[in-house]
Amino acid sequence: MSDDAIPLKTVHRAFEIIEILWEQTSATTSELAAQLDIPESTIYDYLQTLQSMEYVTRTKGEYRLSYKPLTIGGRVKYxxxxxxxxxxxxxxxxxxxxxxxxxxxxxxxxxxxxxxxxxxxxxxxxxxxxxxxxxxxxxxxxxxxxxxxxxxxxxxxxxxxxxxxxxxxxxxxxxxxxxxxxxxxxxxxxxxxxxxxxxxxxxxxxxxxxxxxxxxxxxxxxxxxxxxxxxxxxxxxxxxxxxxxxxxxxxxx
CATH class of the missing domain: 3.30.450.40 (GAF domain)
Known part of the structure; x- marks a missing residue:
């Protein structure tokens, strides 16, 4: 899907961050910024929002997925x-x-x-x-x-x-x-x-x-x-x- 076809790019970007954390287990703000080619300050805002929604956690300066996606996936399965x-x-x-x-x-x-x-x-x-x-x-x-x-x-x-x-x-x-x-x-x-x-x-x-x-x-x-x-x-x-x-x-x- 091209950028022009994405109705809400902010939502798309949030899920891109979630998918990177899923693939790599954990990452720092600077690592995510480099991979997505956007400023660290912007990545930080996304991470803070995802953390407030309990989708990511932060340990020793690295962000990783929480167990909330497992909760959702388990519910979908059952x-x-x-x-x-x-x-x-x-x-x-x-x-x-x-x-x-x-x-x-x-x-x-x-x-x-x-x-x-x-x-x-x-x-x-x-x-x-x-x-x-x-x-x-x-x-x-x-x-x-x-x-x-x-x-x-x-x-x-x-x-x-x-x-x-x-x-x-x-x-x-x-x-x-x-x-x-x-x-x-x-x-x-x-x-x-x-x-x-x-x-x-x-x-x-x-x-x-x-x-x-x-x-x-x-x-x-x-x-x-x-x-x-x-x-x-x-x-x-x-x-x-x-x-x-x-x-x-x-x-x-």
């Missing part, structure tokens, strides 16, 4: 009907498989982890609720893309591109769209080494009345996912999970 109906099913999946199970949703053209559970033999991937990843780089994202309108898929590609995360990431529009067609036909998505080398994902869309709510995925080491018999087990289990979540969603309040 208000989600999809989270409430999916949590128990994910727990059952990890009990049975020992792997990681998660729910991804689409937000502003990206995949966002709504919730995840870890089993006894699960990979430790540094995942967290709210983590954002490109939709085209893993099976859960592709399961979502496969059930979005074609115009929306094109819009996401135009806006975000097809960034390469590993040498296995799909970066061709034609190849991606062929994969999405296959996912619609088969009812699940599978890939490995496309977002993180050594990580494989089996995922299925969560559909209610043909509307895509998100995708449920099982994450495991690539070598386990590439084993045909094990992959078939995960395919069956992830489709069962998506069906259960979909039904529970429709009858929940």
């Amino acid at each position: 208000r989600s009907r999809l989270f409430r109906v999916a949590q128990r099913e994910l727990q059952q999946v990890v009990t049975e498989t020992g792997e990681v199970a998660d729910i991804n949703v689409e937000d502003s053209g990206q995949a966002v982890i709504l919730h995840y559970e870890r089993g006894e033999q699960a990979l430790d991937l540094g995942m967290y609720p709210g983590m954002r990843t490109p939709l085209h780089t893993h099976a859960s994202g592709k399961a979502i893309l496969a059930h979005l309108p074609d115009s929306r898929v094109d819009e996401i590609i135009d806006s975000h591109g097809l960034e390469s995360m590993t040498d296995q990431t799909v970066t061709s529009v034609e190849t991606l769209k062929n994969e999405l067609e296959h996912i619609r036909e088969e009812g699940y998505a599978a890939d490995w080494d496309q977002q993180v080398s050594g990580m494989g994902v089996i995922a299925a869309p969560i559909l209610v009345n043909d509307d895509i709510l998100g995708a449920v995925g099982i994450i495991a080491p690539s070598d386990r996912v590439q084993n045909e018999s094990y992959q078939e087990q995960l395919q069956q289990r992830v489709r069962e999970a998506s069906s259960t979540i979909s039904i529970n969603y429709q009858y929940s309040q």
Whole structure:
């Protein structure tokens, strides 16, 4: 978005500061001023305002985010009907498989982890609720893309591109769209080494009345996912999970 298209530049600048503090953990007034190319006195005013609203804290001359964004994010998550109906099913999946199970949703053209559970033999991937990843780089994202309108898929590609995360990431529009067609036909998505080398994902869309709510995925080491018999087990289990979540969603309040 260009500066001319921003209705309230002050609000935009405040969120730029919040995002920098999120990315860097902490920063001084001078460091923020240098990164944003604005006077320190202006940055100071922003920080004082954010501190008064309890979004940032100051320790030994450095500013960092407070826990207030966590409070807001946690509330958003627990208000989600999809989270409430999916949590128990994910727990059952990890009990049975020992792997990681998660729910991804689409937000502003990206995949966002709504919730995840870890089993006894699960990979430790540094995942967290709210983590954002490109939709085209893993099976859960592709399961979502496969059930979005074609115009929306094109819009996401135009806006975000097809960034390469590993040498296995799909970066061709034609190849991606062929994969999405296959996912619609088969009812699940599978890939490995496309977002993180050594990580494989089996995922299925969560559909209610043909509307895509998100995708449920099982994450495991690539070598386990590439084993045909094990992959078939995960395919069956992830489709069962998506069906259960979909039904529970429709009858929940």
